[in-house]
Amino acid sequence: xxxxxxxxxxxxxxxxxxxxxxxxxxxxxxxxxxxxxxxxxxxxxxxxxxxxxxxxxxxxxxxxxxxxxxxxxxxxxxxxxxxxxxxxxxxxxxxxxxxxxxxxxxxxxxxxxxxxxxxxxxxxxxxxxxxxxxxxxxxx
Numbered sequence: 001x002x003x004x005x006x007x008x009x010x011x012x013x014x015x016x017x018x019x020x021x022x023x024x025x026x027x028x029x030x031x032x033x034x035x036x037x038x039x040x041x042x043x044x045x046x047x048x049x050x051x052x053x054x055x056x057x058x059x060x061x062x063x064x065x066x067x068x069x070x071x072x073x074x075x076x077x078x079x080x081x082x083x084x085x086x087x088x089x090x091x092x093x094x095x096x097x098x099x100x101x102x103x104x105x106x107x108x109x110x111x112x113x114x115x116x117x118x119x120x121x122x123x124x125x126x127x128x129x130x131x132x133x134x135x136x137x138x139x140x
């Protein structure tokens with residue numbers, strides 16, 4: 001994946017998570033992603049969210065508790081879930097991905113976003129960074 005302005009944040013995150021396991025890993029992850037200037041969604045290998053930041057909650061309208069009970073597919077509009085699952089599998093296999101995506105909000109309104117996804121920022125933890133499509137041009 002070509003470099004983006006988010007690489008330094010992701011590199012710092014990877015370094016901060018090194019050596020952490022289980023509950024300590026999730027605590028460090030949740031603390032670190034708050035500083036990322038994009039909607040950050042951390043998911044486990046089964047695509048279940050294990051961490052989000054304030055920007056992710058603002059973008060989707062869901063609370064932290066609600067998002068932590070959801071998967072990537074729960075935020076994918078229904079007719080596109082098969083395509084979303086395929087993108088997830090390709091992302092994990094390739095180790096990274098970027099593109100455009102439509103995200104379902106709590107209000108039932110889809111929002112178009114540009115995303116940068118990084119597999120294995122920690123063992124079994126994957127990170128996606130999203131910005132609304134209109135703001136994506138400045139994200140690199």
